[in-house]
Amino acid sequence: MARELWKGNEAFAEAAVRAGLQAYFGYPITPQTEALEYLSARMPELGRAFLQAESELGAINMVYGAACTGARVMTSTSSPGTSLMMEGLSYIAATEVPMVLVDVVRGGPGLGTIQPSQGDYNQIVHGGGHGDYHCIVLAPSTVQEAVDQVYEIFDLAEKYRSIGVILLDGTIGQMIEPAEMPPMREIRKEIPEWAVRGGTGSNKRVLTSVHLVPEDMEVLDLRLIKKWQEVEKNEVRFTEYYMDDAKIAVVGFGTAGRIALSAVRTARALGIPVGLIRPISLSPFPYQAIKEAAAQVDHILVVEMNSGMMLEDVMKVVKDSTNVEFYGRMGGIMPFPDEILSEIQRIASGTTPSDIHPRDRWLKRMESVVDF
């Protein structure tokens, strides 16, 4: 299959089709709508289910129902829609049925903007819905990665009977890049052992998120955590650039990560020993890679399109071993590489150690950039 030009939203939709998507339920919201529009034509063409629900609440509960039958099922939305889906996601997590959610993040909180943001990090990576559960979360930085990750995450979701989330943003959703599509998989014919099939008597199966006896609920909770340990052991992904001799490590995911790559390249050309770590699995988070980097470098610069949500995960392992700095843009503003380059240069020219939280130091510096 040759490289073709694909718009991010349409590309991940087609990748899902090729992964054997059997049913899609969704509701339009910018900057994700092209995915839904694409599937509204593509799914019926293949005799598969597409349904535009009355709202995101309807969509996620349709996903829940279809997932209980063992079908490969997906929904996609953007931040305000993701918030609406949180109750359903918690129910799905408790029921341990696999599904895939693509969240094309936009600026928030509230109805916010429709421009690119990474402000859903906490709601996706650290819960959002109630109770103790984890989702497997992958963050692509290119259209090709969005394709590859969507194609793969159905398998991960099924392997762990878990929710798989692709966290991208309006940039990747709206951008056109060359991408190579994976081969079309056949729709899976066998029904998973746990799936409900409408059987009665000895064939009866029950999938539920209700466990009224606390002792039963605690068993489920503990089992979910034990299962998550397996995910943490097996599914950590990240990539590194120019880290071999780096003394400064930039850490950024998705769009912020690729913008940082431009800045890192320019800084390298100026002779600054800087590298980049781009987490690909946000959950499970590549703690070990960050820990190892912290032992190697003098400074870590976390770059995000939010107020430093991943920053907290980085700081959790770095502790006081290495100076941590932060740079972020919010509300739908994408940083230019020059802004990140300036931060790298500022750090390279020598910063004084500080007890003040990196976010507070960044906020102070932002006062000269934005009037707020």
Next chain:
Amino acid sequence: MQNETVIAGFGGQGVLFLGKVMAYAALFEDLKVTWFPSYGPEMRGGTANCTVVISDEEIGSPQVKNPKAIVVMNRPSLDKYEHMVAPGGYLVINTSMVNRKATRTDIHVLEIPSVELAEELGDKRLANTIILGALNEKAKFLKKESLLKGLEESLSHGKKDLLEINKKAMEKGAAYITTQ
């Protein structure tokens, strides 16, 4: 090697289309490319722009502060983008829709009366293609044959009959700018 082009104008001037032609051309040359459109409220208000980054290595940011080339199809775009062109870069002005001169002297300014030139070919909708022909003749970001193939690909959905005249428009833009 990396170059960046911003194309800006009113909705309907073929701004996004030009970017796609360049993206296809880059694909034919086996280069890396990103095409990133404005998709926000400004688009709904009538203005549109896109950024095309072409590189021979993995592309980082899909937008840059100082692009190598900026095409302004209307006056608001000139006012907004003139200061952003990288020194030594290209500013292409659609003089049919812009009533002032550029003030920068450290860049190449290409002035194209695109609508008048398009009318000479009998269809003023060709103005955008004429602009692209002129830009590429000077900036040489892409091979001419690749752009022609890019046109063919971009016009493949029920607009095939417009291909020949668009090819002529690209040649006309190139010919015009070499005589300036």
